[in-house]
């Protein structure tokens with residue numbers, strides 16, 4: 105492998121006021137962000153939020169209707185100016201691999217070097233090094249249809265890095281793979297990209313993938329960038345209810361502020377008092393929504409009547425338990441509310457009465473009128489009528505905690 109210092113620095117990516125319309129639909133409604141050279145940005149958002157449009161605009165496959173893209177200072181898209189994809193010094197990895205079916209593995213990876221006018225011995229050496237790096241040196245003469253999905257995506261990865269581009273773009277590259285393979289390939293993408301020194305922009309709708317890969321996460325919704333920050337900040341300080349919900353909540357409860365404070369406030373939730381981090385200003389008596397991160401929940405030891413603090417304890421009944429390898433995730437019904445992903449090393453059977461201790465650091469309170477945020481995923485403000493089903497979201501995505509081990 106050549107020393108990283110011989111390679112050009114990753115692109116400095118600047119996107120300003122990016123707008124893209126399809127008829128009436130604004131796929132991008134004015135997006136601004138920058139990515140430093142060598143940084144790994146993950147754009148996270150639900151289906152239809154504009155992720156593909158954004159990454160394809162960076163690639164030059166789509167033309168913007170407004171705004172600018174600069175790559176290392178060079179204007180790549182602005183008004184009628186449009187730098188062709190092949191002149192942007194980037195490579196892209198797609199969800200469906202996009203290998204040439206009539207070329208062997210060697211041919212597919214080597215093709216990326218054709219325009220580089222490299223000495224053929226050097227090119228051969230680079231292609232072999234790239235295949236070696238992704239563990240496919242023994243498959244060089246195979247055709248794509250003779251490979252598994254994971255192997256095809258490894259070929260696509262080798263093809264992307266072999267030409268040492270300044271920008272690597274990933275369009276949901278793990279979506280078509282099985283869970284265990286996804287995890288392994290995710291690690292390969294992370295290490296290979298960082299080794300290469302290229303800047304990376306990676307799109308996904310999977311929050312655990314985003315947290316595991318990113319130096320920075322940009323959360324997109326309806327063509328707008330809602331928050332751009334490091335993974336820790338997105339998890340601890342989600343800018344809006346939408347961001348919090350999309351990055352994993354175990355439960356959601358309506359309540360009122362008892363003692364407001366800049367960072368932590370005391371809330372009344374039914375007959376409980378919960379201390380929580382307040383995001384944005386709240387006033388005493390104001391209605392709030394409490395969002396509980398999976399990381400906040402812990403099953404407390406059975407009370408012995410002496411040393412239990414009064415606040416931040418929720419009493420409930422186990423209604424589901426799932427084995428997770430490192431322990432068990434429980435769903436707890438606390439009155440009308442459900443709290444999911446409550447982790448414990450030991451299993452508590454269905455029907456057992458338990459106490460859940462809530463870490464105030466991962467309990468997030470938002471003014472209830474902020475429920476109608478930019479996401480449009482608003483909740484009815486009549487908080488007294490929230491039912492068991494309406495109080496929480498229990499989809500698989502929401503219940504799983506992003507990269508528990510790395511946070």
Ligand code: ADP
Nearest residue numbers: 126129131149150151152153154155156157158
């Ligand atoms: P994501 O990648 O987050 O799923 P997309 O960028 O694919 O989102 O799409 C954003 C919005 O633009 C969606 O509403 C989608 O229906 C619309 N859109 C994307 N591509 C086209 C197209 N070629 N023609 C019409 N509408 C499109």
